[in-house]
Amino acid sequence: LAKTTQPISMDSYEGQEVNITCSHNNIATNDYITWYQQFPSQGPRFIIQGYKTKVTNEVASLFIPADRKSSTLSLPRVSLSDTAVYYCLVGVSSGYSTLTFGKGTMLLVSP
């Protein structure tokens, strides 16, 4: 299983861009990178997924360098409601994979 490393916590203010980096040095060729968001008392919610370069959707962007040993989740102009725990996962795209959730990054957005 590819192990991931994320910062334990990050602080930001409303309106700022937040970048959370995840290290995954042992990522395999077929692994996808997936980010989830979790609010208190709720289950994790899928945010974005990518394989290489850049992926963007309505809530976030995911940047993956050529060596794929890390990835960065970018949240533009965060609001108080973005305060949550963010998890980075790496898993294979073919066959079966038991994805492992680490401890995630606790993002606190202040006014």
Add this chain to the structure above:
Amino acid sequence: NAGVTQTPKFQVLKTGQSMTLQCAQDMNHEYMSWYRQDPGMGLRLIHYSVGAGITDQGEVPNGYNVSRSTTEDFPLRLLSAAPSQTSVYFCASSYSISTGEQPQHFGDGTRLSIL
């Protein structure tokens, strides 16, 4: 769209009691899994299933049993509850067994306390 439904939302048990946590999904997903989440520990995989009739152990399977008789349902059984099983339990499902590519959909959790 119900998605992944977990019942009950809260439960208190006494040590030694048995209980089944229910999980149902209406998305025709092949892959279903159970996680537990403890403070400061992230989510840890208990058991998973890649289709009806097929189950396997995850990272922390001891003390839990599962079965998958239908595509929709994946119950988690505690045969003899222990205080160490006090946790929040999440059920998840995804379309494909290639879970690295297909995102998982999670329920809202069952908060279980064992006295």
